Amino acid sequence: MIAPPADITPKQIAELRKGLEPLVGLRIDWLSIPGPALPGFEPSQVAVIVNTLLDAALPQIELFQTNPENLAKLKKVGLMKAPRLIGQREGYPDYIDRSGYRLELKGLFVDNAELGLKRPPTQREPSARLKDNVTERVVNPAKDVLMLAAAQLQIFEGNCNPVIIDVELFSMIECIRARDARLLKAGRWLNDKIPQVVKTASQGKLLSGAPLSDSDYEKDTNFGKLKRIPYPPLQAFMRKHGAI
Numbered sequence: 001m002i003a004p005p006a007d008i009t010p011k012q013i014a015e016l017r018k019g020l021e022p023l024v025g026l027r028i029d030w031l032s033i034p035g036p037a038l039p040g041f042e043p044s045q046v047a048v049i050v051n052t053l054l055d056a057a058l059p060q061i062e063l064f065q066t067n068p069e070n071l072a073k074l075k076k077v078g079l080m081k082a083p084r085l086i087g088q089r090e091g092y093p094d095y096i097d098r099s100g101y102r103l104e105l106k107g108l109f110v111d112n113a114e115l116g117l118k119r120p121p122t123q124r125e126p127s128a129r130l131k132d133n134v135t136e137r138v139v140n141p142a143k144d145v146l147m148l149a150a151a152q153l154q155i156f157e158g159n160c161n162p163v164i165i166d167v168e169l170f171s172m173i174e175c176i177r178a179r180d181a182r183l184l185k186a187g188r189w190l191n192d193k194i195p196q197v198v199k200t201a202s203q204g205k206l207l208s209g210a211p212l213s214d215s216d217y218e219k220d221t222n223f224g225k226l227k228r229i230p231y232p233p234l235q236a237f238m239r240k241h242g243a244i
Contacts, residue, residue, distance in 0.1 A: 005142035008101075008171050013145060016101055017169045022074050023061065023149070028053065028162045035116075035158050043111045044124045050151050050162045051107030051128070058105060058149075059095065079103065092134050093144060102140060103147045104130075104172060106226060110152040110165060110241045117153075126243050129224035132195050136176055144172035146234070148226075150241050168237045178231040179224055187220060195223040 031053055033041070059081050061074055078098030082091070093102040106128040111117070130146070150166040183189070186206065187197035198206045202216035222228060227244055229235075238244045 005140065007141045007173055008143065008145065012101075013169050013171065016097065016099065016145065017167065019097070019099075020077060020147075020167050020169070022077055023164050023167050026061070026074075026164045027154075027156070028057075028151075028164070030057065031162055033153070033160045035155060035160060038116045038160065039118050042118050042120060042124075043109060044127075046117070046153060047107070047109030047126070050109055050153075053162070054107050054149055054151065054164075055094065055105055092138055095147075100143060102144045103169075104134070104144070105147045105149065106130075108148055108150045108226075108238070108241055108243060110150050110243075112152050112154060115153055115155065115160065125225065125227055126238075128226050130175060130179055130226070130229065131224050132193070134172075134176065134224075136173065136180075139173050139176055141171075141173040146170040146172050146175050148234075148237060150237075166237075166241065168233075170231065170234050170237075175229055175231050175234060178234075179229045182228065182230055183220065183223065188217065190217070195220040 028050075031049065033046075059079050061077055061079075079095045080098070082093050082096050082102065093104045095103040095105065097103060108126060108128065111119075146169065148168050148170070149164055150168075151162045152165050153160045154163045183195050183197070187195060190196050196217040197220040198212065198216055199218050202212065205212060205216060226234060227238055235244060
């Protein structure tokens with residue numbers, strides 16, 4: 001019997017992150033919002049735009065800088081888009097590093113309180129998540145990491161550009177295990193594919209130990225949201241940037 005691959009180690013993750021350090025402080029001047037237009041945008045709307053831009057442009061991140069010194073540094077960020085099947089937009093993972101590690105990118109938009117964005121009465125939960133198509137069966141424990149890029153709008157001469165203010169990496173297999181363990185405390189996988197949780201109306205039955213039927217479950221619409229994954233290093237990064 002072939003032994004399963006060992007999990008990626010903290011030392012390996014730290015070495016991989018070191019190669020991504022040139023991204024921190026990078027100003028993305030491909031997107032510019034005039035200061036007077038800010039009241040028309042909610043932070044969550046800007047987050048969708050910025051995160052989409054990051055996902056599409058990160059493999060060619062060196063194009064974000066024309067300064068020769070920065071250009072030389074950024075070319076050392078050896079990320080390539082992972083192969084995709086035709087028409088497959090939500091494939092896994094996002095990137096392959098030149099060292100062979102595989103990265104799944106998620107953006108974390110960090111609100112800048114100094115900017116006059118249109119803020120709702122309550123803060124909206126970040127939408128980034130590890131979806132139900134990312135399971136232990138598709139994750140390579142020895143090679144896969146979750147890459148979280150924190151970006152913030154900052155003002156430059158009257159216009160606002162996103163700036164990558166922090167980057168962190170996490171063991172993907174550990175995140176998936178924590179995500180799934182949380183589900184199984186009060187839910188289940190339906191046919192090993194659909195994450196379900198016990199309905200609010202059936203919580204009493206769950207707490208009393210009464211048997212549950214299919215009608216007591218509903219699809220977990222919040223499944224995999226990063227804020228809800230109880231993996232301590234991931235929680236600490238989210239808390240550091242005000243997402244928790």
